[in-house]
Amino acid sequence: MRFDAVLFDNGGTLTHRTSPVAAVRALAARLAVDIPEEQAAHYWRRSKEHSRSLMAEKRRRRNLSRADHRAAYVTGYAPFNEIAPGLADLMYDEWKTNPQTMVPYPDSPAVLKSFSAVGLPIGIVSNTGWSIDAGYAATGLDAFIDTFVLSCDLGIAKPAPEPFLLACERLGVSPERTLMVGNNRLADSGSICVGCHC
Numbered sequence: 556m557r558f559d560a561v562l563f564d565n566g567g568t569l570t571h572r573t574s575p576v577a578a579v580r581a582l583a584a585r586l587a588v589d590i591p592e593e594q595a596a597h598y599w600r601r602s603k604e605h606s607r608s609l610m611a612e613k614r615r616r617r618n619l620s621r622a623d624h625r626a627a628y629v630t631g632y633a634p635f636n637e638i639a640p641g642l643a644d645l646m647y648d649e650w651k652t653n654p655q656t657m658v659p660y661p662d663s664p665a666v667l668k669s670f671s672a673v674g675l676p677i678g679i680v681s682n683t684g685w686s687i688d689a690g691y692a693a694t695g696l697d698a699f700i701d702t703f704v705l706s707c708d709l710g711i712a713k714p715a716p717e718p719f720l721l722a723c724e725r726l727g728v729s730p731e732r733t734l735m736v737g738n739n740r741l742a743d744s745g746s747i748c749v750g751c752h753c
Contacts, residue, residue, distance in 0.1 A: 561675055565681040579599060580595045676726040678702045688705075735751045
């Protein structure tokens with residue numbers, strides 16, 4: 556079957572993050588604290604556990620606005636403040652939402668270029684709370700992307716139908732002729748409900 560457009564998820568599909576442990580160490584050093592790699596890894600695991608312990612409502616809302624995103628992640632990063640006061644905020648500002656820490660997978664540029672080369676418009680549909688388009692601009696991959704639909708701008712997150720329908724509308728294609736590529740069975744398969752192939 557020939558598709559008229561392709562939609563991609565972002566994190567875990569086209570891009571990944573630089574090492575969080577290395578970021579903890581580098582940002583702690585900026586605050587005049589030298590922390591060994593093993594200890595930084597311990598605090599990273601603690602922050603992950605702390606984030607999972609947050610109220611379900613806070614987790615659910617974190618991608619619905621930039622303010623909710625920041626509040627949820629800085630709260631989740633609270634254990635880092637035991638290393639140095641202010642480190643939780645630095646991890647959010649300098650790692651979580653820094654375009655320079657958003658790294659394309661090795662095959663992502665070739666994939667995007669190949670679809671673009673045959674005239675298929677490409678959209679990014681992402682549950683996120685910050686301007687990931689800046690990350691694509693930092694690597695030049697924004698040249699292949701025709702639209703970004705971000706949950707924090709829409710106030711609605713996948714798997715709701717609205718993000719997929721809006722992306723198709725912006726690209727001028729019908730959902731039935733659109734392919735959605737993602738890594739989250741729940742969030743990205745919401746596209747099936749509007750007629751996309753996933």
